[in-house]
Amino acid sequence: MxxxxxxxxxxxxxxxxxxxxxxxxxxxxxxLFGKNYVKIVGHSYFPYVSSYETTTLGLxxxxxxxxxxxxxxLIISSWYHHSGYVKIEKIIDMEGAxxxxxxxxxxxxxxxxxxxxxxxxxxFSPMWYLEATGQLRSTS
Numbered sequence: 738m739x740x741x742x743x744x745x746x747x748x749x750x751x752x753x754x755x756x757x758x759x760x761x762x763x764x765x766x767x768x769l770f771g772k773n774y775v776k777i778v779g780h781s782y783f784p785y786v787s788s789y790e791t792t793t794l795g796l797x798x799x800x801x802x803x804x805x806x807x808x809x810x811l812i813i814s815s816w817y818h819h820s821g822y823v824k825i826e827k828i829i830d831m832e833g834a835x836x837x838x839x840x841x842x843x844x845x846x847x848x849x850x851x852x853x854x855x856x857x858x859x860x861f862s863p864m865w866y867l868e869a870t871g872q873l874r875s876t877s
Contacts, residue, residue: 738799739792741821749797751789755849757820758787758799762851764815768808769859769866778857783807787849788841796821800841802834805856806869 738758740749749757762781766774769782784804792798809825816823828834841848859866866872 738816739822740797742796754789754797754799761815765807768811779853781853784852786838802838806866808865
């Protein structure tokens with residue numbers, strides 16, 4: 738996730754980036770559990786790890802790995818509208834995901850990690866969640 742600096746009066750700080758990530762996680766939780774999600778899952782249903790770096794253009798860039806199914810379309814539209822640019826890839830290889838995280842630990846030594854105390858599955862699952870978890874099978 739890269740922050741667009743075009744219409745800003747200052748460079749995005751790491752503190753601001755962390756706030757924007759928390760806001761995005763909040764939007765994802767509301768999408769899946771509704772406005773009262775904190776009563777159901779606490780801070781977040783989505784475990785995640787994030788790391789920050791500055792691009793060669795001087796823009797703050799964030800890498801984030803999420804360990805649960807997410808609504809890709811919502812992430813793209815929300816991040817684009819409020820923050821900048823985002824590229825999302827589905828985790829196919831767990832070893833590759835571990836190497837990805839380790840790369841940023843060794844490169845910058847600073848990771849933000851969130852792991853929920855409890856994992857509660859949504860009682861109503863939207864189509865994107867059913868597809869991502871394999872609960873929705875094509876009949877054709």
